Amino acid sequence: MRPSLFKLCGLAAGLAAGLVIALPCAAGTDGAAVYQQICVACHQAGAVGAPGLAPSLVGELSRRADRPAVRAYMAQVVVQGLQGPIVSEGQSYNSVMPSQAQLSDDELAAVLTHVVVGLGGQAQAAPFKPEDISAARATRQSPKALRAQREAALGG
Ligand code: HEC
Known part of the structure; x- marks a missing residue:
């Protein structure tokens, strides 16, 4: 099993301090490292995407990430994955994100x-909060319903 970055962070902080105290390590969880370990294989460097492989995450999606509905959609995609036809930045995808x-x-x-x-x-x-992710984990949708959520969140 891949060790959790969060746990490694807590351990390093604990050793450095020489104390067993709960440090606010979550704020230091390195999103760039997670991206490089996992997401980059499909979404590419800079998250610009690759036609036929995986969509860009830095176009419309990021620009509209001030909308609560878009944020909720993004959190839902990472916890449950996504599959089926979507159009992103003028490119069609019909693939599977695990x-x-x-x-x-x-x-x-x-x-x-x-x-x-x-x-x-x-x-x-605003930064995404761990609570945004736990809320998404509590929700389960069909891939079709999640794609409909995407349309509703990005449309208009
Ligand atoms: C194995 C390849 C793969 C990996 C790894 C992957 N994704 Fe994806 N991702 C995809 C594909 C493919 C889609 C589009 C699925 C479809 O065609 O319906 C997608 C869609 C998305 C979307 C929705 C995009 C949109 O326009 O609606 C988000 C957000 C996203 N991924 C984030 C991430 C993040 C963050 C990570 C890393 C934690 C990640 N993905 C890892 C392949 C991947």
């Missing part, structure tokens, strides 16, 4: 924040 639910809430919040703020350049966007 669920990333094995990552912790902190890791998934950090990687989405990295995508939108770091790679997408949306400096004003």
Whole structure:
């Protein structure tokens, strides 16, 4: 099993301090490292996507990540994956993204924040919170319903 970045972070902080105290390590979870370990294989460097493989995460999606509905949709995609036809930045995809639910809430919040703020350049966007991810975990949808959520969130 891949060790959790969050746990490694807590361990390093604990050793450095020489104390067993709960440090606010979640704030330090490295979204860029998670992206490089997992997402980059499909979404490419800079999350610009690749036609036929995986969509860009830094176009419309990041620009509209100020909308609560878009944020909820993104959190839902990382916890349950996505499949079926979508159109992104004028490109058609009909592929499968595997669920990333094995990552912790902190890791998934950090990687989405990295995508939108770091790679997408949306400096004003609020960071994703672990609670956004746990809320998504509590929701289960069919791939079709999730694609309908996408349309509703990005449309208009
Ligand atoms: C194995 C390849 C793969 C990996 C790894 C992967 N994705 Fe995806 N992702 C996809 C594909 C393919 C789609 C589009 C699925 C479809 O065609 O319906 C997608 C869609 C998405 C979407 C929705 C895009 C949109 O326009 O609606 C988000 C958000 C996303 N991925 C984020 C991530 C993040 C963050 C990670 C890393 C934690 C990640 N993905 C890892 C392949 C991948």
